Amino acid sequence: MQSNSWVPLFPDQASSFAWQIDYLYFYLILISIAFAIPIVAAIFFFAIKYREKEKFATPEEIHGSTTLEIAWSIIPFVLSMTIFLGGAIVYFNQYRPPENSMEIFVVGKQWMWKFQHGTGQREINELHVPKGVNVKLTMTTEDVLHDVFIPAFRTKADVVPGRYTTLWFNATEVGKYHLYCAEYCGLNHSGMGGWVYVMEPKDFENWLAGGGTGQTPTEIGKDLFMNKLGCASCHAGGQNQRGAKLEGIFGTEVKFVGGGSAKVDEEYIRNSILNPSGQVVEGFQPIMPSFKGQVTEEQLLALVAYIKSLTPNSAPTGTTSTPAPSTPSANANTATKSAAANSNK
Amino acid sequence: MQNVDVMNISEEPKVNYLTNGFSLKSWLLTKDHKRIAIMYLITVSAFFLIGGLYAATIRLELLTPQSDLLESGQYNRVFTQHGIIMVFFFLIPVIPAILGNFFLPLMIGAKDLALPRINLLSLYIYWVGGILTLWALMQGGVDTGWTFYTPYSTTFSNTYVMAVGLGVFINGFSSILTGLNFIVTVHTMRAPGMTWFRLPLFVWANYATALVMILGTPVVAITILLLAIERVGHVGIFDPAIGGDPILYQHLFWFYSHPAVYIMILPAMGVISELISNFSRKKIFGYEFIAFSSLAIAVFGFLVWGHHMFVSGQSLYAGLVFSFLTMVVAVPSAIKMFNWTATLYKGSVSYDAPMLYALGFMGLFLIGGLTGLFLGSMGLNVHLTDTYFIVAHFHYVMVGGTVLGYLGGIHYWWPKMTGRMYSEFWAKISAMLVFVGFNLTFFPQFVLGYLGMPRRYASYAEELQVLNIFSSAGAAVLGTGMFMPVVYLILSLVFGQKAEANPWHLPGLEWRTASPPPTENFEKMPVVTWEAYEFGEDNGLDHEAVRGKELVEA
Ligand SMILES: [Cu+2]
Ligand SMILES: [Cu+2]
Numbered sequence: 001m002q003s004n005s006w007v008p009l010f011p012d013q014a015s016s017f018a019w020q021i022d023y024l025y026f027y028l029i030l031i032s033i034a035f036a037i038p039i040v041a042a043i044f045f046f047a048i049k050y051r052e053k054e055k056f057a058t059p060e061e062i063h064g065s066t067t068l069e070i071a072w073s074i075i076p077f078v079l080s081m082t083i084f085l086g087g088a089i090v091y092f093n094q095y096r097p098p099e100n101s102m103e104i105f106v107v108g109k110q111w112m113w114k115f116q117h118g119t120g121q122r123e124i125n126e127l128h129v130p131k132g133v134n135v136k137l138t139m140t141t142e143d144v145l146h147d148v149f150i151p152a153f154r155t156k157a158d159v160v161p162g163r164y165t166t167l168w169f170n171a172t173e174v175g176k177y178h179l180y181c182a183e184y185c186g187l188n189h190s191g192m193g194g195w196v197y198v199m200e201p202k203d204f205e206n207w208l209a210g211g212g213t214g215q216t217p218t219e220i221g222k223d224l225f226m227n228k229l230g231c232a233s234c235h236a237g238g239q240n241q242r243g244a245k246l247e248g249i250f251g252t253e254v255k256f257v258g259g260g261s262a263k264v265d266e267e268y269i270r271n272s273i274l275n276p277s278g279q280v281v282e283g284f285q286p287i288m289p290s291f292k293g294q295v296t297e298e299q300l301l302a303l304v305a306y307i308k309s310l311t312p313n314s315a316p317t318g319t320t321s322t323p324a325p326s327t328p329s330a331n332a333n334t335a336t337k338s339a340a341a342n343s344n345k
Numbered sequence: 346m347q348n349v350d351v352m353n354i355s356e357e358p359k360v361n362y363l364t365n366g367f368s369l370k371s372w373l374l375t376k377d378h379k380r381i382a383i384m385y386l387i388t389v390s391a392f393f394l395i396g397g398l399y400a401a402t403i404r405l406e407l408l409t410p411q412s413d414l415l416e417s418g419q420y421n422r423v424f425t426q427h428g429i430i431m432v433f434f435f436l437i438p439v440i441p442a443i444l445g446n447f448f449l450p451l452m453i454g455a456k457d458l459a460l461p462r463i464n465l466l467s468l469y470i471y472w473v474g475g476i477l478t479l480w481a482l483m484q485g486g487v488d489t490g491w492t493f494y495t496p497y498s499t500t501f502s503n504t505y506v507m508a509v510g511l512g513v514f515i516n517g518f519s520s521i522l523t524g525l526n527f528i529v530t531v532h533t534m535r536a537p538g539m540t541w542f543r544l545p546l547f548v549w550a551n552y553a554t555a556l557v558m559i560l561g562t563p564v565v566a567i568t569i570l571l572l573a574i575e576r577v578g579h580v581g582i583f584d585p586a587i588g589g590d591p592i593l594y595q596h597l598f599w600f601y602s603h604p605a606v607y608i609m610i611l612p613a614m615g616v617i618s619e620l621i622s623n624f625s626r627k628k629i630f631g632y633e634f635i636a637f638s639s640l641a642i643a644v645f646g647f648l649v650w651g652h653h654m655f656v657s658g659q660s661l662y663a664g665l666v667f668s669f670l671t672m673v674v675a676v677p678s679a680i681k682m683f684n685w686t687a688t689l690y691k692g693s694v695s696y697d698a699p700m701l702y703a704l705g706f707m708g709l710f711l712i713g714g715l716t717g718l719f720l721g722s723m724g725l726n727v728h729l730t731d732t733y734f735i736v737a738h739f740h741y742v743m744v745g746g747t748v749l750g751y752l753g754g755i756h757y758w759w760p761k762m763t764g765r766m767y768s769e770f771w772a773k774i775s776a777m778l779v780f781v782g783f784n785l786t787f788f789p790q791f792v793l794g795y796l797g798m799p800r801r802y803a804s805y806a807e808e809l810q811v812l813n814i815f816s817s818a819g820a821a822v823l824g825t826g827m828f829m830p831v832v833y834l835i836l837s838l839v840f841g842q843k844a845e846a847n848p849w850h851l852p853g854l855e856w857r858t859a860s861p862p863p864t865e866n867f868e869k870m871p872v873v874t875w876e877a878y879e880f881g882e883d884n885g886l887d888h889e890a891v892r893g894k895e896l897v898e899a
Contacts, residue, residue, distance in 0.1 A: 005814060006446045006811065007462070008796055008797070008809070008812075009792055011795065016571065017415070020556075020724065021724055021725060021727070021728050024722060024725050024726060025719070025795065028715075028718060028719050028722065028725065031715075032568075032712075032715040032716075032718075035715060036711055036712070037706075039683075039686055039711060040711070041792065042686050042689075043506065043686055043704065046689035046694070047689055047690070047694050050689060050691055050693065050709070051693075051695070052626075052692050052694060054491055054693070056626070056850040057626060057693040058626060058693075058880045058881065059625075059626060059627055059691055059692050059693045059880070060691065061628050061879075061880075062508050062627065062628070062690065062691060064633075064634070064684075065631075067485045068631075068683075068687070069384050069680065071682075072679065072683040073680055073681060074506075075681075076675065076676050076679040077588065077672075077673070077676050080672035080673075083721070083722045084668055084669055084721070086722065087668060087721070087724045087726070088665055088723055090667060090724025091664065091668075091726075092661060093724075094724060094727050095727075096661070106521075110501070118428025121707040142503050143498040143501060144494075144496055145591060147656065147731060149731070149732075149797070149799060151728070153718060154728045155727055156656055156727060156728070156730075156731070157656050157727075158656050158658055160585075160592065160658050161591060162590075162591070163658065165658045167868055168554060178797060178806060180797070180799050182730075182799045182800075183494075183731060183733040184421075184490045184494065184497070184800075184801045186488070186497055186501060186502065187417055187418050187419070187421065189417070189802070190412070190802035190803045190804045191417070202379055202818065215443070230808065233793070259641070286415065298823075302707060305471055305657045311894050331724070339684045
């Protein structure tokens, strides 16, 4: 929670890497003081000691000193390198989500945030997360640039239309924290925000279990894949299907017709759906139609989640129209447990 | 105390550039760089006033956490227009087009700029761009932020993006032409004996700025053009919905706009070099290092644009390179700081108003520069960017740096430009008000930024109100301090004491001609036999012939 002092001077510290940013901050304040004090002192000292004693005097000439010039070029350079290195290390910690983080999908839209948990819960402008769990946000927007900013976690990232960006954190203190949009996005930019609630893992489970849960993104994706969008007609035919095999492709390397290759990640799947002719997989005809304009950002995220969930032996065979039976709450519980098991601390 | 009759400069009947024709036409069709500079002075000041009124409105709105004085749509326009006016129509032209225009030829002993007609043309272009922009503001304005980020600016905003974009686009050519003119002038118009290393540092700074202007400005012009093609022609360039890439826009925009920061600050650094040296009456410490650091800043400034995009989704490794180079470019600025400080050593330091501004600049620019390191450090940048920390940082650089440099310069050269002395008393008061008001306004914003207050917010979290009130109160003091010169400088034209040719007894060439100078600048072609900032016996300055005796004899 925000401190209650009359004038707040320092934000809450509520994520696993927040202290690193704060240390960097203090280090820089220290360097600034160490720099500023001698300079300011010298300015005052010289300005007073050598103040004009006789109008328009001509003091003795001093030409400069190469030794001094070299010294005061090298010292700042070396110091600046420590700042650079410290900043780079912290940056990589902030921006490289650990494997097996609990994934939450985020879609920004003028002027609200839509969140969807792996278990299907949807939230708007509020985000509930468990304490001590690595949480990764996979984010995009339906319109303009936005930016998820959680000051107490000392992190933010732009949300960019047409692609996925990610943000991760591991919350360390139970509480309620500001969530902002930090990239200007038009009329109600300053209203585009809300709260992040950090809960004890078991409270979080209860929270997930309570409240109407819908289908999980994976289930929604499966429904789209099997029925609504007809992907299955090409991608679920078994041996002689016309479309590429999607089971277990996530994280692998694919080769394209005409050379080139890419690693299959969220972004790649997204592009394969919106712009299939952009990268045709080796051994296949470019027959897949583009689904651009036919799927929303949220449906895309669901498709991505579904394709990610396909393991080599979970063949989406059977072009039947009934999604596999699964009870949302049971699903929710396992999701939380596995997420909690991945926790850092 | 001065011998008034040393030279014909003080003989009353002589025509100076101000009295050489009084008709409107004699101004509007002039080729005299000094008259053009005066016309720039008037228009740029008008823009500064408009931008300042927007700033005042912003600070009023932010007195309370709710958006009550303005609704958010109006607030968005106000901060956008504050930014656009201040950056493109005030900060970029202010020192080069006013002080550079007036003094660059005088300081190198030239009759005029190399291309006087082009100089006049650049003023007209500035006017056309400015009027178009003002017209758009009156029609309803823009709300994209001065950065015009896509796809908001191309697809979503339904304000006058095109008109303002065109205004900025046109205005860009004014900078390009001014830059070109300065470069040609410095290369071809130096007086005999005025070698490169005898150039005053103000000239070096403007030369480096001119390089950035002609290399960088075309890029922003192209960027705005692409923006227009997308907005009007719906060709997908930046909007992913039609096949474009919004990050590409940011690369293009910052490729110009980071160097533009140096277009704004380098000339101010030039002014400060003049002031520190002249008001310590000592040759500047490390002349070559200051001169070359200007060039280094101009060159490296083109390689660091990506530091504006650490959170935009660019690759982590690209970020590494940009962060590293950002640290490198901090070094030449530090070198300048040290050399200025060292110049005071064993000098004869006087505290005339221009020097107060220069000392103020040193303090504020120090903070501005150091907080730049905070932002260049990637891990911290993630937390700080797009918050009030960044707002505070660039105001320390742009207001604490550029504006104080400009105010110092305009006071310093006012006697030369107008032939009148201003009220030293009021000038000192104003300098101090500006310094105090500035810190009160912007220092709390560093704290606000670290607390996480995002920029461009019409409403904000309640717990941040106290700091915002400090900031708004500071703005009132700052505004008063900034407005005072308008009053006493104008009054000085009527009531001010007549200025001598060289009221501060300085060696620079601009002080070796009458105040105000004649249209042709110097009665005779000056021959330079002294180094820059040479206060010694043999600079032809000293003693009875304080005001250019050797020019008469030459
Ligand atoms: Cu937003
Ligand atoms: Cu920059």
